[in-house]
Amino acid sequence: MTTTITAPGLAQRLKTETAEQHARMHRLMEQAxxxxxxxxxxxxxxxxxxFQRDVVHLFADPAVKAAVPDLDQRGRDDASLADLADLGASAPQGSIASEGVAMPEALGWLYVSEGSTLGAAFLFKEAQEQLGLTAEFGARNLAAYPEGRANAWRRxxxxxxxxxxxxxxxxAVITGASAAYDRFGVLLEEHFELA
Ligand code: HEM
Structure with missing residues (x-):
């Protein structure tokens, strides 16, 4: 019998090699x-x-579009902006953190954003149950894509x-994912004034 050892694919590597950064997001969210x-x-x-503005900024790059053909169905910057308006909060200002980021690092940024739609299922539930928000008011940024979270993630x-x-x-994709996690971490620390 011959055994073929195949190297883990990119999706598996991203999950494994950024697991600690994902765990850090949980810790920051608990604090926040x-x-x-x-x-x-x-x-x-x-x-x-x-964060979504940083990610959507990358969509304009033809090389990113070639790597992820359904980009027009992704991104939650508009949803976040509409949620802020629902909540009576103004849109924060600030420079784009992903300026100059290109493929292949850009794909890592997209990974963090797209992956976060999975965990968002839990956050969406809390927003509904604890704050009375919905997919049409205040919690659009956490709602599932129209085709469903699992389908969009699979693609x-x-x-x-x-x-x-x-x-x-x-x-390089993993380096990009790491930078994107760092960016979200900084944003949580700043907006919640965490030490
Ligand atoms: C307390 C907050 C969070 C919870 C409870 C949570 C929970 C989860 C869960 C349960 C999954 C796995 C879903 C599945 O395999 O079906 C997941 C995946 C993921 N989450 Fe989170 N998450 C949180 C915050 C975040 C944040 C803030 C980010 C990034 C900004 C993030 C990025 C990701 C990524 C990239 C994946 C995909 C992992 C993979 O399979 O490669 N999460 N999350």
Missing amino acids: RPFASRENYARFVAAQYL FVAALDNEHLDPAVHD
């Missing part, structure tokens, strides 16, 4: 308590808006594991 009040939640949405993972993406660039 975004569902303690609508006022606190608005701070979360402000952070989400700035994104297929884009990550596309055979046309040269394995030589996988490390």
